[in-house]
Amino acid sequence: MSRPLTATIRFSALQHNYKLAKRLHGGLVLAIVKANAYGHGAVLCAKALDTLADGFGVASIEEAIQLREAGIDKPILLLEGWFEPSELALIQQYNLWTAMHSVAQITDIENAKLSKPLTLWVKIDSGMHRLGMCAETFRLAYDRLRNSNKVGKIVAMTHFSRADELDSQATPQQIERFNKAVAGLDVETSLCNSGGILAWPNGHSDWGRAGVMLYGGAGTHRVLSDWPLPVMNLDSKVMAVRDLPAGEPIGYGACFYTDRPTRVGVVACGYADGYPRAAPTGTPVLINGQRSRTLGRVSMDMLMVDLNDIPNADVGSTVRLWGEGLPASEVATAASTIDYELFCNVKRARLIYED
Numbered sequence: 001m002s003r004p005l006t007a008t009i010r011f012s013a014l015q016h017n018y019k020l021a022k023r024l025h026g027g028l029v030l031a032i033v034k035a036n037a038y039g040h041g042a043v044l045c046a047k048a049l050d051t052l053a054d055g056f057g058v059a060s061i062e063e064a065i066q067l068r069e070a071g072i073d074k075p076i077l078l079l080e081g082w083f084e085p086s087e088l089a090l091i092q093q094y095n096l097w098t099a100m101h102s103v104a105q106i107t108d109i110e111n112a113k114l115s116k117p118l119t120l121w122v123k124i125d126s127g128m129h130r131l132g133m134c135a136e137t138f139r140l141a142y143d144r145l146r147n148s149n150k151v152g153k154i155v156a157m158t159h160f161s162r163a164d165e166l167d168s169q170a171t172p173q174q175i176e177r178f179n180k181a182v183a184g185l186d187v188e189t190s191l192c193n194s195g196g197i198l199a200w201p202n203g204h205s206d207w208g209r210a211g212v213m214l215y216g217g218a219g220t221h222r223v224l225s226d227w228p229l230p231v232m233n234l235d236s237k238v239m240a241v242r243d244l245p246a247g248e249p250i251g252y253g254a255c256f257y258t259d260r261p262t263r264v265g266v267v268a269c270g271y272a273d274g275y276p277r278a279a280p281t282g283t284p285v286l287i288n289g290q291r292s293r294t295l296g297r298v299s300m301d302m303l304m305v306d307l308n309d310i311p312n313a314d315v316g317s318t319v320r321l322w323g324e325g326l327p328a329s330e331v332a333t334a335a336s337t338i339d340y341e342l343f344c345n346v347k348r349a350r351l352i353y354e355d
Protein backbone atom coordinates (compact mmCIF):
# COMPACT_ATOMS: atom_id res chain seq x y z
CA MET A 1 0.00 0.00 0.00
CA SER A 2 1.27 3.45 -0.81
CA ARG A 3 1.18 6.45 1.47
CA PRO A 4 -2.51 7.18 1.93
CA LEU A 5 -2.57 10.99 1.69
CA THR A 6 -4.99 12.11 -1.03
CA ALA A 7 -6.46 15.42 -2.15
CA THR A 8 -9.74 14.70 -3.91
CA ILE A 9 -10.91 17.57 -6.11
CA ARG A 10 -14.62 17.63 -6.94
CA PHE A 11 -15.32 19.35 -10.24
CA SER A 12 -19.07 19.52 -9.56
CA ALA A 13 -18.37 21.68 -6.49
CA LEU A 14 -15.96 23.88 -8.47
CA GLN A 15 -18.59 24.39 -11.17
CA HIS A 16 -21.27 25.08 -8.57
CA ASN A 17 -19.06 27.73 -6.99
CA TYR A 18 -18.35 29.43 -10.31
CA LYS A 19 -22.08 29.56 -11.09
CA LEU A 20 -22.68 30.99 -7.62
CA ALA A 21 -20.11 33.73 -8.28
CA LYS A 22 -21.85 34.59 -11.57
CA ARG A 23 -25.28 34.61 -9.98
CA LEU A 24 -24.21 36.84 -7.09
CA HIS A 25 -22.07 39.24 -9.08
CA GLY A 26 -23.93 39.41 -12.37
CA GLY A 27 -22.11 40.50 -15.53
CA LEU A 28 -18.91 38.65 -16.35
CA VAL A 29 -16.65 36.78 -13.95
CA LEU A 30 -13.04 35.70 -14.36
CA ALA A 31 -12.15 32.38 -12.74
CA ILE A 32 -8.83 32.96 -11.00
CA VAL A 33 -6.60 29.91 -11.43
CA LYS A 34 -3.23 31.39 -10.45
CA ALA A 35 -0.82 29.43 -8.27
CA ASN A 36 -1.91 26.13 -9.84
CA ALA A 37 -5.55 27.00 -9.10
CA TYR A 38 -4.76 27.60 -5.44
CA GLY A 39 -3.20 24.14 -5.28
CA HIS A 40 -6.11 22.38 -7.03
CA GLY A 41 -4.43 21.90 -10.44
CA ALA A 42 -4.70 24.78 -12.92
CA VAL A 43 -5.08 22.88 -16.18
CA LEU A 44 -7.72 20.42 -15.00
CA CYS A 45 -9.66 23.07 -13.08
CA ALA A 46 -9.59 25.43 -16.07
CA LYS A 47 -10.80 22.60 -18.32
CA ALA A 48 -13.61 21.82 -15.89
CA LEU A 49 -14.67 25.48 -15.99
CA ASP A 50 -13.94 26.13 -19.65
CA THR A 51 -17.49 26.07 -20.98
CA LEU A 52 -18.81 28.13 -18.05
CA ALA A 53 -16.14 30.75 -17.44
CA ASP A 54 -15.95 34.16 -19.11
CA GLY A 55 -12.18 34.01 -18.78
CA PHE A 56 -9.34 33.09 -16.46
CA GLY A 57 -6.86 35.00 -14.31
CA VAL A 58 -3.27 33.95 -13.65
CA ALA A 59 -0.20 35.53 -12.05
CA SER A 60 2.43 35.08 -14.74
CA ILE A 61 3.01 34.47 -18.41
CA GLU A 62 4.27 30.96 -17.62
CA GLU A 63 0.95 30.13 -15.98
CA ALA A 64 -0.92 31.57 -18.97
CA ILE A 65 1.11 29.67 -21.56
CA GLN A 66 0.57 26.43 -19.66
CA LEU A 67 -3.20 26.93 -20.05
CA ARG A 68 -2.97 27.88 -23.72
CA GLU A 69 -0.83 24.85 -24.47
CA ALA A 70 -3.41 22.68 -22.73
CA GLY A 71 -6.02 23.98 -25.17
CA ILE A 72 -7.75 26.68 -23.13
CA ASP A 73 -8.80 29.41 -25.56
CA LYS A 74 -10.99 31.59 -23.36
CA PRO A 75 -9.55 35.01 -22.42
CA ILE A 76 -6.68 34.81 -19.94
CA LEU A 77 -5.66 37.84 -17.88
CA LEU A 78 -2.19 38.35 -16.41
CA LEU A 79 -3.26 39.78 -13.03
CA GLU A 80 0.14 41.27 -12.25
CA GLY A 81 0.88 42.37 -15.79
CA TRP A 82 4.28 41.98 -17.42
CA PHE A 83 7.57 42.00 -15.54
CA GLU A 84 9.75 42.87 -18.56
CA PRO A 85 8.88 44.51 -21.88
CA SER A 86 9.84 41.39 -23.84
CA GLU A 87 6.72 39.70 -22.48
CA LEU A 88 4.52 41.98 -24.58
CA ALA A 89 5.39 39.96 -27.69
CA LEU A 90 4.32 36.75 -25.94
CA ILE A 91 1.19 38.44 -24.68
CA GLN A 92 0.26 39.04 -28.32
CA GLN A 93 1.43 35.67 -29.54
CA TYR A 94 -0.68 33.83 -26.97
CA ASN A 95 -3.58 36.25 -27.25
CA LEU A 96 -3.57 37.25 -23.58
CA TRP A 97 -5.01 40.16 -21.68
CA THR A 98 -2.71 41.94 -19.28
CA ALA A 99 -2.90 44.17 -16.26
CA MET A 100 -0.73 47.29 -16.03
CA HIS A 101 0.01 48.89 -12.70
CA SER A 102 2.32 51.85 -13.21
CA VAL A 103 2.82 54.86 -15.47
CA ALA A 104 6.36 53.73 -16.24
CA GLN A 105 4.91 50.72 -18.03
CA ILE A 106 3.13 52.92 -20.59
CA THR A 107 6.50 53.51 -22.24
CA ASP A 108 6.83 49.76 -22.78
CA ILE A 109 3.56 49.83 -24.71
CA GLU A 110 4.50 52.93 -26.71
CA ASN A 111 7.79 51.30 -27.69
CA ALA A 112 6.37 47.88 -28.47
CA LYS A 113 5.73 46.63 -32.00
CA LEU A 114 2.21 45.33 -31.75
CA SER A 115 0.26 43.57 -34.46
CA LYS A 116 -3.11 44.29 -32.85
CA PRO A 117 -4.43 46.47 -30.03
CA LEU A 118 -3.86 45.28 -26.45
CA THR A 119 -6.69 44.56 -24.05
CA LEU A 120 -5.42 46.30 -20.97
CA TRP A 121 -6.61 46.05 -17.36
CA VAL A 122 -5.26 49.14 -15.60
CA LYS A 123 -4.87 48.95 -11.85
CA ILE A 124 -6.14 51.81 -9.75
CA ASP A 125 -4.95 52.04 -6.15
CA SER A 126 -8.14 52.84 -4.26
CA GLY A 127 -6.63 52.29 -0.83
CA MET A 128 -4.78 48.99 -0.60
CA HIS A 129 -1.46 50.66 -1.50
CA ARG A 130 0.05 47.61 -3.15
CA LEU A 131 -0.09 47.96 -6.95
CA GLY A 132 -1.81 50.60 -9.03
CA MET A 133 -2.11 54.29 -9.82
CA CYS A 134 -3.90 56.93 -7.83
CA ALA A 135 -6.99 58.49 -9.42
CA GLU A 136 -5.29 61.55 -10.96
CA THR A 137 -2.44 59.53 -12.41
CA PHE A 138 -4.93 57.08 -13.84
CA ARG A 139 -6.76 59.82 -15.74
CA LEU A 140 -3.48 61.05 -17.27
CA ALA A 141 -2.49 57.48 -18.10
CA TYR A 142 -5.85 56.93 -19.74
CA ASP A 143 -5.29 59.83 -22.17
CA ARG A 144 -1.78 58.68 -22.98
CA LEU A 145 -2.94 55.11 -23.62
CA ARG A 146 -5.74 56.28 -25.90
CA ASN A 147 -3.30 58.50 -27.82
CA SER A 148 -0.85 55.63 -28.28
CA ASN A 149 -3.35 53.87 -30.57
CA LYS A 150 -1.98 50.60 -29.26
CA VAL A 151 -4.72 49.83 -26.81
CA GLY A 152 -8.21 48.55 -27.55
CA LYS A 153 -10.43 47.78 -24.60
CA ILE A 154 -9.43 49.24 -21.24
CA VAL A 155 -10.75 47.68 -18.05
CA ALA A 156 -10.16 49.77 -14.94
CA MET A 157 -9.61 47.49 -11.98
CA THR A 158 -8.98 47.81 -8.29
CA HIS A 159 -8.48 45.38 -5.43
CA PHE A 160 -9.97 45.45 -1.94
CA SER A 161 -7.77 45.15 1.13
CA ARG A 162 -10.50 44.32 3.66
CA ALA A 163 -13.41 42.79 1.73
CA ASP A 164 -13.65 39.98 4.29
CA GLU A 165 -14.30 42.41 7.15
CA LEU A 166 -18.00 43.15 7.08
CA ASP A 167 -17.89 45.82 9.76
CA SER A 168 -15.12 47.87 8.14
CA GLN A 169 -15.73 51.03 6.13
CA ALA A 170 -12.62 50.38 4.03
CA THR A 171 -14.45 48.66 1.17
CA PRO A 172 -17.20 51.28 0.69
CA GLN A 173 -14.45 53.93 0.69
CA GLN A 174 -12.46 52.03 -1.92
CA ILE A 175 -15.59 51.66 -4.09
CA GLU A 176 -16.27 55.40 -3.87
CA ARG A 177 -12.69 56.37 -4.74
CA PHE A 178 -12.62 53.95 -7.64
CA ASN A 179 -15.93 55.18 -9.07
CA LYS A 180 -14.65 58.77 -8.96
CA ALA A 181 -11.42 57.79 -10.69
CA VAL A 182 -13.21 56.22 -13.65
CA ALA A 183 -16.17 58.60 -13.96
CA GLY A 184 -16.84 59.62 -17.57
CA LEU A 185 -14.11 57.47 -19.13
CA ASP A 186 -14.69 54.81 -21.78
CA VAL A 187 -13.72 51.82 -19.64
CA GLU A 188 -15.17 48.62 -18.32
CA THR A 189 -14.70 48.09 -14.59
CA SER A 190 -13.68 45.34 -12.19
CA LEU A 191 -13.56 45.67 -8.42
CA CYS A 192 -14.52 42.47 -6.65
CA ASN A 193 -12.51 39.47 -5.55
CA SER A 194 -14.36 36.69 -3.72
CA GLY A 195 -14.95 38.78 -0.62
CA GLY A 196 -16.43 41.56 -2.73
CA ILE A 197 -18.60 39.17 -4.73
CA LEU A 198 -19.96 37.56 -1.57
CA ALA A 199 -20.40 40.56 0.66
CA TRP A 200 -20.26 43.91 -1.17
CA PRO A 201 -22.95 44.20 -3.88
CA ASN A 202 -22.18 47.91 -4.34
CA GLY A 203 -18.85 46.85 -5.78
CA HIS A 204 -20.36 44.55 -8.39
CA SER A 205 -19.63 45.91 -11.87
CA ASP A 206 -18.74 44.62 -15.36
CA TRP A 207 -16.25 42.00 -14.19
CA GLY A 208 -15.86 39.99 -11.00
CA ARG A 209 -12.65 38.12 -10.22
CA ALA A 210 -13.51 34.96 -8.28
CA GLY A 211 -10.58 33.20 -6.64
CA VAL A 212 -10.79 31.45 -3.32
CA MET A 213 -14.59 31.15 -3.41
CA LEU A 214 -14.27 28.83 -6.42
CA TYR A 215 -12.39 26.47 -4.16
CA GLY A 216 -14.88 26.74 -1.31
CA GLY A 217 -12.77 29.19 0.64
CA ALA A 218 -14.56 31.72 2.71
CA GLY A 219 -12.61 34.66 3.96
CA THR A 220 -15.92 36.27 4.90
CA HIS A 221 -18.37 35.47 7.64
CA ARG A 222 -21.26 33.39 6.46
CA VAL A 223 -23.83 35.97 5.47
CA LEU A 224 -25.65 34.03 2.78
CA SER A 225 -27.63 30.84 2.87
CA ASP A 226 -26.09 29.83 -0.43
CA TRP A 227 -22.39 29.43 0.15
CA PRO A 228 -19.41 28.03 -1.78
CA LEU A 229 -18.96 24.28 -1.42
CA PRO A 230 -15.64 22.75 -0.41
CA VAL A 231 -13.81 21.44 -3.48
CA MET A 232 -10.79 19.69 -1.95
CA ASN A 233 -11.04 16.83 0.53
CA LEU A 234 -7.61 16.32 2.08
CA ASP A 235 -7.70 12.84 3.56
CA SER A 236 -5.24 10.41 5.07
CA LYS A 237 -5.30 7.39 7.34
CA VAL A 238 -4.30 6.33 10.80
CA MET A 239 -1.03 4.41 10.29
CA ALA A 240 -0.38 3.41 13.92
CA VAL A 241 -2.20 3.44 17.24
CA ARG A 242 -0.87 3.52 20.79
CA ASP A 243 -2.41 3.61 24.24
CA LEU A 244 -0.70 5.98 26.64
CA PRO A 245 -1.35 6.51 30.34
CA ALA A 246 -2.01 9.97 31.74
CA GLY A 247 1.02 12.24 32.12
CA GLU A 248 2.96 11.20 29.02
CA PRO A 249 4.35 13.66 26.44
CA ILE A 250 3.50 13.39 22.75
CA GLY A 251 5.72 14.42 19.84
CA TYR A 252 8.55 16.89 19.31
CA GLY A 253 9.24 19.28 22.14
CA ALA A 254 6.82 17.47 24.47
CA CYS A 255 4.33 20.28 23.85
CA PHE A 256 1.43 18.18 25.02
CA TYR A 257 1.08 15.80 27.97
CA THR A 258 -1.83 13.38 28.14
CA ASP A 259 -4.27 14.47 30.85
CA ARG A 260 -6.00 11.08 30.89
CA PRO A 261 -5.31 7.61 29.52
CA THR A 262 -5.27 8.36 25.80
CA ARG A 263 -5.57 6.34 22.64
CA VAL A 264 -3.35 8.14 20.14
CA GLY A 265 -3.50 7.77 16.36
CA VAL A 266 -0.52 8.56 14.14
CA VAL A 267 -1.66 10.05 10.83
CA ALA A 268 0.31 10.12 7.57
CA CYS A 269 0.24 13.87 6.97
CA GLY A 270 2.69 16.52 8.10
CA TYR A 271 4.02 19.95 7.32
CA ALA A 272 5.95 18.66 4.28
CA ASP A 273 2.51 17.90 2.82
CA GLY A 274 1.35 21.44 3.49
CA TYR A 275 -0.44 20.80 6.77
CA PRO A 276 0.41 23.86 8.89
CA ARG A 277 3.08 23.22 11.49
CA ALA A 278 1.63 26.12 13.47
CA ALA A 279 -1.56 24.10 14.11
CA PRO A 280 -1.63 23.64 17.90
CA THR A 281 -3.02 20.80 19.99
CA GLY A 282 -6.77 20.87 19.55
CA THR A 283 -6.85 21.67 15.84
CA PRO A 284 -9.95 19.89 14.49
CA VAL A 285 -9.81 16.71 12.36
CA LEU A 286 -12.49 14.23 11.32
CA ILE A 287 -11.80 10.58 12.10
CA ASN A 288 -14.25 8.16 10.50
CA GLY A 289 -16.38 11.27 10.00
CA GLN A 290 -16.32 12.24 13.69
CA ARG A 291 -14.71 15.35 15.06
CA SER A 292 -11.56 14.98 17.09
CA ARG A 293 -8.35 16.95 17.56
CA THR A 294 -4.63 16.94 16.96
CA LEU A 295 -2.23 16.30 19.84
CA GLY A 296 1.23 17.86 20.15
CA ARG A 297 3.38 19.28 17.39
CA VAL A 298 2.86 18.53 13.73
CA SER A 299 5.92 16.65 12.35
CA MET A 300 7.23 16.72 8.80
CA ASP A 301 5.42 13.56 7.63
CA MET A 302 3.06 12.76 10.48
CA LEU A 303 0.77 14.21 13.06
CA MET A 304 -0.96 12.72 16.08
CA VAL A 305 -4.67 12.70 16.87
CA ASP A 306 -6.88 11.87 19.82
CA LEU A 307 -8.79 8.61 19.33
CA ASN A 308 -10.53 8.63 22.73
CA ASP A 309 -14.25 8.91 22.11
CA ILE A 310 -13.95 7.67 18.53
CA PRO A 311 -15.34 4.15 18.72
CA ASN A 312 -13.85 1.68 16.24
CA ALA A 313 -10.98 4.00 15.30
CA ASP A 314 -7.97 1.91 14.43
CA VAL A 315 -5.11 1.54 11.97
CA GLY A 316 -6.61 2.29 8.56
CA SER A 317 -9.31 4.67 9.80
CA THR A 318 -9.92 7.63 7.52
CA VAL A 319 -8.74 11.02 8.74
CA ARG A 320 -10.03 14.13 7.03
CA LEU A 321 -7.66 17.07 7.48
CA TRP A 322 -10.10 19.47 5.76
CA GLY A 323 -12.91 19.39 3.22
CA GLU A 324 -16.58 18.43 3.43
CA GLY A 325 -17.61 18.51 7.08
CA LEU A 326 -14.50 20.43 8.15
CA PRO A 327 -13.92 23.77 6.38
CA ALA A 328 -10.27 24.54 5.71
CA SER A 329 -10.94 27.99 7.16
CA GLU A 330 -11.48 26.36 10.57
CA VAL A 331 -8.13 24.59 10.44
CA ALA A 332 -6.55 27.80 9.16
CA THR A 333 -7.95 29.84 12.03
CA ALA A 334 -6.57 27.35 14.54
CA ALA A 335 -3.15 27.71 12.89
CA SER A 336 -3.36 31.54 12.65
CA THR A 337 -3.45 31.55 8.88
CA ILE A 338 -6.05 31.56 6.08
CA ASP A 339 -7.53 28.80 3.95
CA TYR A 340 -5.87 30.33 0.84
CA GLU A 341 -2.48 29.43 2.24
CA LEU A 342 -3.49 25.92 3.23
CA PHE A 343 -4.77 25.17 -0.28
CA CYS A 344 -1.70 26.63 -2.00
CA ASN A 345 0.67 24.67 0.20
CA VAL A 346 -0.71 21.19 -0.49
CA LYS A 347 1.97 18.95 -1.96
CA ARG A 348 2.96 15.28 -2.04
CA ALA A 349 -0.72 14.32 -1.74
CA ARG A 350 -2.01 12.09 -4.52
CA LEU A 351 -4.48 14.23 -6.48
CA ILE A 352 -7.73 12.52 -7.39
CA TYR A 353 -10.31 14.19 -9.63
CA GLU A 354 -14.02 13.44 -9.45
CA ASP A 355 -16.88 14.80 -11.53
Ligand SMILES: *Cc1c(COP(=O)(O)O)cnc(C)c1O
Binding pocket: 032, 034, 079, 159, 192, 193, 194, 195, 209, 210, 211, 212, 213
Ligand atom coordinates in the same frame (compact mmCIF):
# COMPACT_ATOMS: atom_id res chain seq x y z
C1 LIG B 1 -5.76 36.64 -6.63
C2 LIG B 1 -6.55 37.78 -7.11
C3 LIG B 1 -7.95 37.76 -7.07
C4 LIG B 1 -8.73 36.63 -6.42
O1 LIG B 1 -8.86 36.91 -5.05
P1 LIG B 1 -9.71 35.99 -4.08
O2 LIG B 1 -9.73 36.72 -2.79
O3 LIG B 1 -9.02 34.68 -4.01
O4 LIG B 1 -11.07 35.86 -4.71
C5 LIG B 1 -8.63 38.82 -7.60
N1 LIG B 1 -7.98 39.87 -8.14
C6 LIG B 1 -6.64 39.94 -8.20
C7 LIG B 1 -5.98 41.12 -8.80
C8 LIG B 1 -5.88 38.91 -7.68
O5 LIG B 1 -4.55 38.98 -7.73
